[in-house]
Amino acid sequence: MDRSSGTHSRFPPKRPVTFDFVVRPEAEADIEDTYAWYESRSAGLGDRFLDAVEATLGFVPEAPQRFPEKHREPDFTIRRALVEGFPYGVFFIWPCRDLPRWPRGGLHVGMVCRGDPHRCA
Numbered sequence: 001m002d003r004s005s006g007t008h009s010r011f012p013p014k015r016p017v018t019f020d021f022v023v024r025p026e027a028e029a030d031i032e033d034t035y036a037w038y039e040s041r042s043a044g045l046g047d048r049f050l051d052a053v054e055a056t057l058g059f060v061p062e063a064p065q066r067f068p069e070k071h072r073e074p075d076f077t078i079r080r081a082l083v084e085g086f087p088y089g090v091f092f093i094w095p096c097r098d099l100p101r102w103p104r105g106g107l108h109v110g111m112v113c114r115g116d117p118h119r120c121a
Contacts (some may be wrong), residue, residue, distance in 0.1 A: 020083050023057070023109045027090075030112045034088065052083045053112060054088050060109075078110070089111055 023031075032055055039046030060067070060081050070091065071078040080089040092109045 027109045034112065035114050049086055049088075050082075052085050053088075053090065056081050056083050057109065060090060060092060064092065066091075083112070 024081055031050070034073045035046040035050055037046075040050045064079060067079040068080045070080050075093050076093050078091055079094050080091050082089050090112050
């Protein structure tokens with residue numbers, strides 16, 4: 001073992017596990033509507049919102065289970081990642097087991113909305 005690097009010479013270094021995800025059309029529409037609303041309030045604010053959403057979508061796949069559960073079903077949970085700087089959350093579906101309709105380990109972003117997902121219906 002090479003003590004300076006903390007790795008054993010026969011094993012490759014650890015790589016972060018990430019998951020693929022799909023942004024559903026409904027979530028894309030939520031994002032577009034919110035962008036337009038912010039942009040109508042102040043030029044450039046919509047762009048800042050999009051940047052914040054993109055940043056959130058960038059780090060959710062790195063460790064989706066670290067985000068709080070907001071709803072649980074036998075096959076999946078709905079979790080929320082807050083969008084930094086805005087009162088919005090990215091709600092995504094995290095499968096509890098392999099499901100044939102979702103890619104293995106896949107995430108589906110169902111909505112991006114303000115506050116509680118039950119108010120977004």
